[in-house]
Amino acid sequence: MTSLDAARATAHELGRHHRTAGLRVSLRDAVGCVLAEDVVARAAVPGADTSAMDGWVVRGPGPWRVEGTVRMGRAPGSPLAPGTARAVTTGAALPAGASGVLRSEHARRLGDTLLCTGEHAPAPFADIRRAGEEMQPGEVLAVAGERVTPALAAAAAVAGLDELRVRRPPRVALVVLGDELVSSGVPAPGQTRDALGVALPAALAQRRAEVVEVVHAVDQLDAVCAALERGGVELLVTTGGTGHGRGDLLVPALERAGGRLVLRGIDMRPGHPTVLAHLGATPLLGLPGNPFAAIAALLAVGFPLLAGMLGEACPAPVPQPLAQSIAGAAAGTRVVAARHSSEGLVPVQRQSAAMVRGLVHADALALVGCGGAVAGDLVDTLPLGW
Numbered sequence: 001m002t003s004l005d006a007a008r009a010t011a012h013e014l015g016r017h018h019r020t021a022g023l024r025v026s027l028r029d030a031v032g033c034v035l036a037e038d039v040v041a042r043a044a045v046p047g048a049d050t051s052a053m054d055g056w057v058v059r060g061p062g063p064w065r066v067e068g069t070v071r072m073g074r075a076p077g078s079p080l081a082p083g084t085a086r087a088v089t090t091g092a093a094l095p096a097g098a099s100g101v102l103r104s105e106h107a108r109r110l111g112d113t114l115l116c117t118g119e120h121a122p123a124p125f126a127d128i129r130r131a132g133e134e135m136q137p138g139e140v141l142a143v144a145g146e147r148v149t150p151a152l153a154a155a156a157a158v159a160g161l162d163e164l165r166v167r168r169p170p171r172v173a174l175v176v177l178g179d180e181l182v183s184s185g186v187p188a189p190g191q192t193r194d195a196l197g198v199a200l201p202a203a204l205a206q207r208r209a210e211v212v213e214v215v216h217a218v219d220q221l222d223a224v225c226a227a228l229e230r231g232g233v234e235l236l237v238t239t240g241g242t243g244h245g246r247g248d249l250l251v252p253a254l255e256r257a258g259g260r261l262v263l264r265g266i267d268m269r270p271g272h273p274t275v276l277a278h279l280g281a282t283p284l285l286g287l288p289g290n291p292f293a294a295i296a297a298l299l300a301v302g303f304p305l306l307a308g309m310l311g312e313a314c315p316a317p318v319p320q321p322l323a324q325s326i327a328g329a330a331a332g333t334r335v336v337a338a339r340h341s342s343e344g345l346v347p348v349q350r351q352s353a354a355m356v357r358g359l360v361h362a363d364a365l366a367l368v369g370c371g372g373a374v375a376g377d378l379v380d381t382l383p384l385g386w
Contacts, residue, residue, distance in 0.1 A: 001265040001272065004300060004333045004367065008314060010263055011276060011285075011301040015308020018283050020170050020234055024163045027156055030148045033166035033208060034310040039141040039152065042160035044132035048076065048093040053127040055103040056114055057094050058085040062102075062121060064114045070094065085114045094128060101127035135159055145311045167310045169208045173230035174200055177240035177250065178289055179219045195291045195356055196239045203298060206385050207306040209235065224253040228279060234309065236282055237302070240289030242273040250275060250286050259284065267332030268367075270353035271297035276305070283309075290353040296335045296365055299382045317367060317380035320345050326379075328372035337362035338381070345381070359384070 002010070022036030051057060051070075057080065058064050064085035070076060070092045080086065080097040088094065088101060100122030108115045116122070135141065141155050142148075148164060156164060174197065181194040194216070201211035217227035219241065230236060241250035242264075251264065254277055262276040270293035275286030285302050287294040304314045323344035328334050337358045338345040345366055351358035364381040366373075373379050 001267045001332070002263045004266055004268045007263060007266045007268075007274070007276075007301050008304045011305040012308040012314040014262055014276060014283050015305040015310075018234060018281075018309055019311055020168045020309055022165045023168050024165050026163055027153045027161065030164040030166050031150055031153050033148050033164075033169075034312055035142060035144045035146050035148060035164065036167045036311065037165045038143050039156055039159075039161070039164060041135045041137055041139045041141055043158075044136055045134040045158050046093075046129050046131055048131050049098060050129045050131075051088045051090055051092050051094060051101050051127065052129050053101050053103045054089050055087075055101050055105075055127070056085040056107055057088045057098045057100075058102050058114070058122065059083065059097045059099050062114065062116050066109065066112045066114050098128065100125055103127065145313060147312070167208075169210045170234040170306065170309050171232065172204055172209050172211045172235045172237055173213045173215065173233045174204075174211050175215045175217060175227045175230070175236065175238040177217050177219065177224060177227070177238060181216065183216070196287070196289075196294050199291070199295070199356075200237065200239070200287075200298065203295065203386075204237070204302075204306075207303055208310060209306055211237075219247050219249060221249050221252060221256070224249045225256055228253055228257055228284075230282075233282065235305075236279060236284040237298075238275075238284065238286045239294050240287075242275050242286045242288055244273075248273075254279060254284070266297070266301065268296070268300060269329045269332065269334055271300060271335060272332070274301060276301070288353070291356045292337070292351060292359060293353040295356075295359065299365060299384070300335070300367075303382075317382055318364070319378040320364065320366075320381045322366070322373055322375050322377050322379055325374040326366065326368050326372060328368050328370040331370050334368040334370075336366045336368055337364075338366045339363050344375070345379070 059080040060082045067084045069087040072092045076093040076095040080095045106120035176197045180192045217223045241248045259279040266274045273288045274297040277284040321344035323346045337351045340363045348358040367380040
């Protein structure tokens with residue numbers, strides 16, 4: 001059985017070999033996407049020396065002769081002569097020859113003469129934003145593989161860019177396997193509501209994956225094989241049928257379809273019966289059928305797989321302190337749903353491979369080694385993000 005660390009690395013590498021195509025989108029649409037190429041500034045920012053304050057742009061020591069106004073949004077006009085000043089507002093481009101900006105609250109005007117009050121004579125280039133001090137043409141603002149934040153979109157805009165090249169979100173087909181599953185109402189004895197067909201599309205969307213189809217299949221080999229025949233997608237995600245029992249048909253269906261296993265089984269509880277495979281040119285992530293186990297496996301190995309497909313680095317677990325001791329599994333990694341408190345992480349109640357109740361109040365999944373962990377220890381966590 002593959003260790004969790006090795007499984008995460010394998011999933012990320014599999015994703016890297018199936019990277020999605022790049023496309024150009026507007027800055028507004030790029031927010032949240034992953035860059036497919038570096039963002040390079042086209043313009044200097046600011047494009048000219050500009051005023052950082054309302055007041056007077058001056059040249060040389062005072063007093064100064066007032067000779068007009070610098071208009072916002074217009075060219076700065078003729079050079080400023082020695083001993084002269086012009087009224088200016090914050091952000092206006094300054095004329096050549098400016099030596100500083102005298103703030104309005106530090107100035108006093110007597111007719112056409114401008115004086116500074118007290119000890120407030122402007123130092124050289126005081127309150128002037130120098131041309132190009134924020135960025136220069138050709139400067140790299142962000143590199144491929146970074147996620148576009150609102151701040152990066154704003155920086156790209158002031159740098160003169162209208163579009164960014166980003167990775168197209170992977171199109172995903174979700175195949176839900178199981179005779180016992182029903183999609184509405186109160187299940188009868190022996191039946192179970194399909195929780196994963198409801199939850200996984202939203203969870204996958206958190207990582208910029210788009211579920212374009214949800215298919216349900218009963219536990220018959222022909223039905224499972226037919227359900228795996230999905231076109232027009234970059235990733236297949238299945239739930240259920242990943243174990244070794246007589247009714248677990250995912251791997252037999254893959255073998256019949258000519259698929260190739262990359263890994264089968266991860267040394268984690270819950271979530272150990274997880275499958276990674278190639279089906280033709282499409283990667284396949286087979287999640288367990290139990291809801292908590294499936295969500296744990298999705299965060300642990302599915303998100304690294306998607307990161308690779310988008311050209312991102314493998315997401316690293318986040319170390320956080322425990323407020324309570326947690327026992328480890330007999331072997332491998334125990335995955336524990338936990339919530340934040342002022343003292344650290346606290347395990348939630350009502351959690352097992354088949355339960356989802358505890359996840360409602362959880363913030364993260366704690367990854368606990370087989371030796372367990374005690375209060376105060378730092379443990380790796382996978383943030384749930386919802």
